[in-house]
Structures are given as structure tokens and as C-alpha cells.
Amino acid sequence: MYTGSIPVLASKLHSAAKPLEDKQRINETKPDTQVSTDFGGTTVRVDLALEAYREDHLTGLRTGSERYTQLARIVAPFSHRQMHEIDNVTLSNVLGRWKGGTRNRYRAAVTHFWKWGRAYGYTTLHPTLLAGKETSRDDVLSVRLLRTLYHHAGRMDEPWATYGRLLILTGQRHGDVMNFHHERLHQGDMHLPTSKTGTPHIVTLGTRGLTLATFHCHGFNMATTAHFKRRWFRKAGVPLSYRLHDIRRSFATHLAEAGEDEADIDRMLNH
Structure with missing residues (x-):
């Protein structure tokens, strides 16, 4: 079973240390x-x-x-x-x-x-705050449920096994992942020439995501996506009230709660 840190696999985000001069500049404005x-x-x-x-x-x-x-x-x-x-x-x-x-x-x-x-040295607190209980329309999948989904996706027939795991590893829209072809891989990056926003998008892949994307192929149609989602979620024991899009929302939420920069998350998800 997959036990890694799901959001970080595809992101390669690193928290940059704040330059000393920036800290000094901000402090000087506060008498x-x-x-x-x-x-x-x-x-x-x-x-x-x-x-x-x-x-x-x-x-x-x-x-x-x-x-x-x-x-x-x-x-x-x-x-x-x-x-x-x-x-x-x-x-x-x-x-x-x-x-x-x-x-x-x-x-x-x-x-x-x-x-x-x-x-900036203003506090030492690491907030540990309880999450709110959301409605089915606004649900966020826990890391445990995402791991379970990743594990059970690997047991599905191809190309669905790869499709499901790439959804979790990249956080991209399911339509963009569906239309991706391995020929658009360049130096470890997933290139999406079109997307919902109408702009090209590049997704940096981790080792696991790169391996999957290399073998990713076409073979999807929207008529069978709903059937795949039902079979996948049932096998994983995930309530059917969750949607495929909730994987993307969960990806972003877990990164934000880990303190990652929102601008980086927006760029990563082409939001």
C-alpha cells in the first residue's frame, strides 16, 4: 500500500527561507x-x-x-x-x-x-486546529482515504489503474489527466497543451508519477468514467458522495494546511 506523502510527491515544493534583508525591511516599518x-x-x-x-x-x-x-x-x-x-x-x-x-x-x-x-521569529507556535465537518459538496478526503484510493487504483484494469493514481499524485483536473499522452513528457514534466483555463500547463512529476505517466495511454471516454469511479470508490470503501474532483480539492487543501504558499499551489494546479 502506498504510504508516502501524497501531495508532496508531485509538487517538489520547497519552502524558501526568507531573506534577511526582507525581514529587516518589514521590521523597520513597525515602530x-x-x-x-x-x-x-x-x-x-x-x-x-x-x-x-x-x-x-x-x-x-x-x-x-x-x-x-x-x-x-x-x-x-x-x-x-x-x-x-x-x-x-x-x-x-x-x-x-x-x-x-x-x-x-x-x-x-x-x-x-x-x-x-x-x-520571521515572531512566534514559535505550530497551530494544530481541528478541521470542520463539511457537506458532501465541499468534502475533503483525508490522507488515509487518499492512500486507500491509491492502493485500490493499482488493482484496477488499465488504463484506469494509471489514471486513478495520476489523479492523486498530480492533483490535476480529471479531464486533463484523461487527455494526457506519454509523448507529452519532457524531462520529467507532464505537459498539458490545453486545459479548462485555456492555457498550457506543466506539471512537475515525482519519481512515482513519472513512472506512471510514461506508460499512460489514451483509452478513456466520459461514459465509462462514472462507472470506473463507482467501482474504484466501492472497492476502497470510500463513500460515493465524494466526487473525482474532490481528489483535486483535497490535494490543494492538504498542501495549504501544511503551510505551502498559495501562489505555488495555484500555479501547480493551474487554478
Whole structure:
């Protein structure tokens, strides 16, 4: 059974260390930022850290304005406290105001904001926040269910065995994976000349994904995709309320919750 880290296999994402000069530039714009002898890092108020995060990260995102609004709502009750003073209980209590998919989107926003704060020495907290229970339309498959699906996909007939595993490894739209041909592999990358967005897309593959893509071939049609999905999910014990598209959503969600950069996730998924 596949036991690796599913989202990372295809992504090759690496968290880049923030340049020292960027940190100095941001700190210089915050007059009440100071070194704390007790904390051992740099103290900064949460609201000022959020403004720095907005300038440093969110302005480069297509959804940056929306993400800033989400974070502003979350930190409002403790915005004038020092970032290093905020603990997991405080964050959990605030997130309790939201349910389902909204809670999970806010949870991902908090996770990345605090990861950014750790990179600058503003906090040492690694938030561990419970996920919200989502409706069937907005479900996210757990890593355990994705591993189970990957394992059972390998037991299906070809070309479905390869198709199912590539969906999990790449997080791409199922139509794009269906139309992919191994002749479009170039130096370990999956080249998709057309997509839903109307733009070409390149997917960097890990070793396992590259091996599968090398043998990937045509042979699909939309009439049999639904039948494949039912057989696949039933064998894996996954509720049929999940859709193939939920694999893609889960791919993105697990990366976001791990603190990966949203702009990188958007580029990877051609969103």
C-alpha cells in the first residue's frame, strides 16, 4: 500500500527561507517591534504582523484580498496582543465561530500566517486546529482515504489503474489527466497543451508519477468514467458522495494546511 506523502510527491515544493534583508525591511516599518528577552524572538502585535504579511505575501496572490479579510476576522479579538502570546487554545476558540468548509478555509489561512510568523521569529507556535465537518459538496478526503484510493487504483484494469493514481499524485483536473499522452513528457514534466483555463500547463512529476505517466495511454471516454469511479470508490470503501474532483480539492487543501504558499499551489494546479 502506498504510504508516502501524497501531495508532496508531485509538487517538489520547497519552502524558501526568507531573506534577511526582507525581514529587516518589514521590521523597520513597525515602530513598536522589539526584541523580547523572555520570548527570545522578535515581538510584534498581531495586527501589525498581519499588515506585514499582507505586504510581503498576500499582495502577490490572486485571492490575496479575500485571504486578508479572512485573517482580519480571525485575529480581531486579539489583534493588539503580541503574536508570540497567542496559543493554540485561543486560535481554536476563535475558529469555533465558523463551521464546515468556511472553518477549513480559515484554518488554512491561519496555518500559513503562523508559518510566516515563525519564519520571521515572531512566534514559535505550530497551530494544530481541528478541521470542520463539511457537506458532501465541499468534502475533503483525508490522507488515509487518499492512500486507500491509491492502493485500490493499482488493482484496477488499465488504463484506469494509471489514471486513478495520476489523479492523486498530480492533483490535476480529471479531464486533463484523461487527455494526457506519454509523448507529452519532457524531462520529467507532464505537459498539458490545453486545459479548462485555456492555457498550457506543466506539471512537475515525482519519481512515482513519472513512472506512471510514461506508460499512460489514451483509452478513456466520459461514459465509462462514472462507472470506473463507482467501482474504484466501492472497492476502497470510500463513500460515493465524494466526487473525482474532490481528489483535486483535497490535494490543494492538504498542501495549504501544511503551510505551502498559495501562489505555488495555484500555479501547480493551474487554478
